[in-house]
Amino acid sequence: MERYERFYTVIRRIPKGSVATYGQIARLAGLPGRARLVGYALGLLPDSSDVPWYRVVNAAGAISCRRNPFDEEQRQRRRLEREKIRFHANGKIPLSRYQWEKGARD
DNA sequence: CTAGTGACTGTTT
DNA sequence: AAAACAGCCACTA
Numbered sequence: 001m002e003r004y005e006r007f008y009t010v011i012r013r014i015p016k017g018s019v020a021t022y023g024q025i026a027r028l029a030g031l032p033g034r035a036r037l038v039g040y041a042l043g044l045l046p047d048s049s050d051v052p053w054y055r056v057v058n059a060a061g062a063i064s065c066r067r068n069p070f071d072e073e074q075r076q077r078r079r080l081e082r083e084k085i086r087f088h089a090n091g092k093i094p095l096s097r098y099q100w101e102k103g104a105r106d
Numbered sequence: 107c108t109a110g111t112g113a114c115t116g117t118t119t
Numbered sequence: 120a121a122a123a124c125a126g127c128c129a130c131t132a
Contacts, residue, residue, distance in 0.1 A: 072113085
């Protein structure tokens with residue numbers, strides 16, 4: 001798991017109230033095009049991890065999780081809403097407003 | 107070594 | 120708007 005520290009380091013820099021995409025994390029970690037690897041790396045994290053995995057969403061602004069689609073999505077969504085992030089009725093997050101380092105806000 | 111899989115993404119149908 | 124495709128590459132069987 002040490003081999004993914006670069007990803008975890010970048011993710012730990014995402015400020016509270018913002019989100020980043022898998023592709024963005026890969027790019028910032030110096031591995032453009034390895035979005036899937038970021039997803040794999042997050043799946044390895046234990047619940048006790050200090051890495052804010054819930055601040056990472058897919059390019060469409062939706063939550064991705066393969067294991068327990070329903071439960072995990074609810075869990076991630078609650079954590080984000082706790083940071084004042086609002087979701088659209090379609091279940092997606094408006095990235096134009098919350099994406100890290102892109103804040104277009106309104 | 108080959109094949110299948112996947113917390114992804116941009117392009118093309 | 121939605122689905123199919125094609126890259127991507129670590130990991131497992």
